[in-house]
Amino acid sequence: MATLLDALTAAVNHHMSGHADAAADGYRRILVAEPAQPDALHLSGVLRAQCGDPVSAVRCIGRAVRVRPAAPAPWGHLGAALRAAEMPQRAEPVLRRALALDPADGDALEALGASLHALAHYPTARRWLERADRLRPGHATTQLNLGTVLRDLRRFDEAEACFDAVLARSPASAEAHLARAVGRLVRGDLRAGWEGFEHRWHRFATPPWAGQPPGGATILLHMDQGFGDAIQFVRYAPLVAQIAAQGGGRVILETHLLLYRLFNRCLGSAVQVLVRGENPPPHDLHCPLMSLPRAFGTGLAEIPAGIPYLGPAPDDVLLWRDRLEALDDTGENGAGLRVGLVWAGNPQHRNDRNRSIPASALRPLLAVPGVRIVSLQTGEAAADLARLTGTAIPNAMERVRDFADTAAILANLDLLVTVDTAIAHLAGAIGVPCWLMLPHVPDWRWMLDRADSPWYPSMRLFRQPRPGDWTTTLGTAAAVLKAHAARAVRTKAG
Known part of the structure; x- marks a missing residue:
């Protein structure tokens, strides 16, 4: 008769052999018989993490550490699962506990460094990852994470050495190519960066278009x-x-429904715009939008910056003018510059904790006289302003259907103040003045240190001087906004 130990051994053998379904079934049967069996809880959680379900892994391994809190390996795997589930704040103390129990746990060292990186604690993250690298020299994931931290610390030569070491052993590593590409793009070395960006995932099997005359192809x-x-x-x-068109070919643009009206209106005379479906339309060549700069050999001097290249329909602009005027009547900000405000991006974005701003930090902007603030915030964060004492900020997004509506709202603003999210690109594309609040380590497209963007001439960049320091950034923006509002009053009076 098989014992529980026999069943566990069989499940582990399936797990080690890559038979995930059989291993999962084995662990499940053990836990039906003994729900608190610590090894089955632990290893079942590890398997779930390996199969791409870190949230479920956290629950399972969390039960294992409660049953057997002195075992170091479950703590390390729990921390790694929390990090994979985008919960680095919870991961940090768990991984420190794992390393207190086993200081030589290389996976825990690496996961702690990566978690601290996600929390923008860059120097500390570097120290833990260097410790992991000393423990197991040449480990690809450790070197990739270390290189990414070094890149964000602006130690670009050292970062490239890490990425190059990974690529020397694994020339096809998409992660290393992309990480190196980001380091080049953020420094303005666009042509080299575009090449590395080609290692991201591609959807189609048809040949890629890379700038060549296509003949009569679609x-x-x-x-x-x-x-x-x-x-x-x-x-x-x-x-x-x-x-x-020079060779009798044509272009189809496949896009999301929320962008369809905007793109179709602005591009429809030259490009057939379609809503993305389950299967792509018939075509001969394909090119992701992100690959077009490479196809055109774009460097800083070659960026197509003719603005606007998108714009709202005039009827929509008039409709939203009336709606915004009605919202002004319900606010308490008085007459003045109409300024749109967005302080949070998509919470599912992997870097959202660094790029989004707590609503409480917005007080300096809200206190500027001569300004009518209009919230363009969407999602759960939209309710945050109402919790601030003494504010009554109208939200214009409740009746928005798509980006064409948002473009019409922007056309009725004097200024947009926003974090790094899609609406910043929309404002830039239609030529609306936009102030972009950037974290200390920005997305590559905003590059380093400069206050302008070669992609969008109407944009001004306000950067964190230190990781997490929105106070200085917003204080500077508020002071500049106060001067703009005062100048507008003088101009109107004159």
Whole structure:
């Protein structure tokens, strides 16, 4: 008769052999018989993490550490699962506990460094990752994480050495190519960066278009990243259409429903715009929107910056003018500059904790006289302003259907103040003045230190001087806004 130990041994053998379903079934049967069996809880959680379900892994391994709190390995795996589940604040103390029990746990060292990196504790993250690298020299994931931290510390040569070491052993490592590409792009070395960016995931098996005359072929342009990326790089679509038309070809742009009205109105005369479906439309060549800068050999001097390249329908602008005026009547800000405000991005974005701003930090902006603040915030964060004492800020997004509506709202503003999210790209694309609040380590497209953007001439960049320091950033923006509002009053009076 098989014992519980026999069943556990069989499940572990399946696990080690890569038979995930059989291993999961074995662990499940053990836990039905003995719900608190610590090894089955632990290893079942590890398997769930390996299968891409870190949230479920956290629950399972969490039960294991409660049953057997002195065992170091479950603590390390729990911390790694918390980190994979985008919960680095919870991961940090768990991983410190794991390392207190086993200081030589390389996986826990690496996970702690990566978690601290996600929390923008860059020097500390570097120390833990260097310790992990000394413990197991040449470990690819450790070197990749260390290189990423060094890149964000602006130690670019050392970062490239880490990425190059990974690529020397694994030349096809997409993660290393992309990490190295980001370091080059953020420094303005665009052409080298575009090459590395080609290692991201591709959807189609058809041949890629890389700038060559297509003859009579149909070129399919398609989204492969987020809304902001699509808005930024759709500027190239008319250029592709010009090249295609010279040889009797044509261009199709496949996009998200929320972008369809905007893109179709602005590009529809030269490009056929379709809503993305389950299967792509018939085509001969394809190109992701993010690959177009590479296809055109774009360096800093070659960025197509003709603004606007998108714009709202005039009827929509008039409709939203009336709606915004009605909202002004319900506010308490008085007459003055109409300023749109967005302080939080998509909470599912992996870097959202660093790029989004707590609503409480917005008080300096809200206190500027001569300004009518209009919230353009969406999602759960939209309710945050109402919790601030003494504010009555109208939200214009409740009746918005898509980005075409948002563009019409922006056209009725004097200024947009926003964090790094899609609406910043939309404002830049239609030429609305936009102030972008950036974390200390910005996304690559905003590069380093400069206060302007070659992608969007109407944009001004306000950067954190230190990780997490929104107080200085917003204080500076509020002072500049106060001067703008006072100047507007003087101009109106004169």
